[in-house]
Amino acid sequence: MGVAMNETVRRVVGPTILLNSGNYLDLVAPEHSEFTLDDIAHGLSMTCRFSGQCGHFYSVAEHSVHVSRYVPVEDAYAGLMHDAAEAFVHDISKPLKVLLPGYSEIEKRIERVIFERYGVPNPLPPSIKELDIRMLATEQRRLMRNRDNWEHCHGREPLPIHLKLLVARRCQGAIPRTLLGDPGMKVESDVKPIRAPVCPECDNRGVIEMWRAGRPETTHMVRCEQCSGLFEFMRGPR
Secondary structure, three states: OHHHHHHHHHHHHOOEEEOOOOOEEEOOOHHHOOOOHHHHHHHHHHOEOHHHOOOOOOEHHHHHHHHHHHOOHHHHHHHHHOOOOHHHHOOOOHHHHHHOHHHHHHHHHHHHHHHHHHOOOOOOOHHHHHHHHHHHHHHHHHHOOOOOOOHHHOOOOOOOOOOOOOOHHHHHHHOOHHHHOOOOOOOOOOOOOEEOOOOOOOOOOOEEEEEEOOOOOOEEEEEEOOOOOEEEEEOOOO
């Protein structure tokens, strides 16, 4: 009984944070903490990129969804979860991280626990790192009021995508539940191809391949067979 009481007190008064679910996360020993995928989705949807200094609210959740849609299909789940630790420790800007070595240690510890608990590959696939850098170049151009040559994304071309700038509540729902809810889920590949009028990236008018199920009935995420670009296609009434 004494041990249980001490553990309870430690969870409440130690280096802990209260989560949306009502659970406490111990920042020193996250492996002993209870947290849910909804806690992760909620935290990411409420956390703004660029320390909140971008022109409009743009969450880590929306960033993660974009990453998951542009990496190879087999890396989509890892792309969705690559910044999951930031749900609990926020999106600290890279220059500040350099000045706070202790922060990176805490972030890595929490990340390791999340990845182990929810089946995310660790280390992350190389495609995630590369796409993350290209997303930085994309977000700089779309959201920031400058065109400086940032060293971290030097030479990377922005992606031809539209940032939706979803408010927190909508962005939390934008994380695909069919993918987030099952860590072992593989993206469906047995869906029949559909035809879209034209790919917005390369003007290809050929067959567009269905990429992910589980979206609203008339809205589909599709991949162009010619340039491999991803975009949403709204199919009209049959």
